[in-house]
Amino acid sequence: MSLRIVVTVKYVPDATGDRHFADDLTVDRDDVDGLLSELDEYAVEQALQISENSDDDVEITVLTVGPEDAKDALRKALSMGADKAIHVEDDDLHGTDAIGTSLVLAKAIEKAGYDLVISGMASTDGTMGVVPALLAERLGVPQVTLLSEVSVEDGTVKGRRDGDAASEQLEASLPAVVSVTDQSGEARYPSFKGIMAAKKKPVQSWDLSDLEIEAEEVGLEGAYTVVDTAAERPARTAGTIVKDEGEGGKQLAEYLASQKFV
């Protein structure tokens, strides 16, 4: 038996960098360095663990939709141990929202062939956490989201979802889409051997025409969400200093009460 896993990995702007909006109110991606979304490293890790614990022949494909530099995210996932990569890139993707992104990912996943899709719980930039559910809907397969433990056995994916009040044991028959949380297990660091091996692993590039998607279905034109205005966050102001001259505790309590912290 063989198991084909597709892991969706997003290339995100580095949150520690200075980020700006472009004139059309999209994020200026040329202006800032990017990296593999940290939360997607957990998804790659779970795919690798499923492969290591399986007697089946497991093939792990990492998939990204993003600009030229998004190849860096694929390379990192390949150096962690994924087998091959797919990069969907097209100028007409500029401004694509979550619904458009899910269309492109779903078409690419169908074209690649899959038994199991593993996504992160949310990207570290958009943080909507909606793409896995949108993917399951588009692919017409079950979704088991926000898992902190995941395994595959006899054509079934199983996992544990931890909530505030209870932990649920969930399962779905394959093919299926799952998303994993940052509690699913520390992601491994790429080894030197892994980094060298990644250079030789295949990276396939597809554009919209390869996926039979029209330009109007994606990009700013196809987006269901429109950004009307955007403003830089104001610079932080200096904090309030309470000097203790005998009544420090009282003053502190009054300050906290005035800010509605207590």
Ligand SMILES: Cc1cc2nc3c(=O)[nH]c(=O)nc-3n(C[C@H](O)[C@H](O)[C@H](O)COP(=O)(O)OP(=O)(O)OC[C@H]3O[C@@H](n4cnc5c(N)ncnc54)[C@H](O)[C@@H]3O)c2cc1C
């Ligand atoms: C070429 C391009 C241009 C874009 N332009 C804009 C723009 O102008 N303005 C704007 O606001 N947003 C833009 N986006 C971002 C895009 O809207 C988001 O990727 C999308 O809305 C998903 O939302 P999210 O990041 O909150 O995903 P979430 O739902 O939080 O993501 C959950 C999981 O889905 C998967 N996933 C999400 N996105 C991708 C991806 N691109 N590739 C692979 N896996 C993914 C990951 O596994 C992730 O952990 C652009 C994206 C691309 C690829």
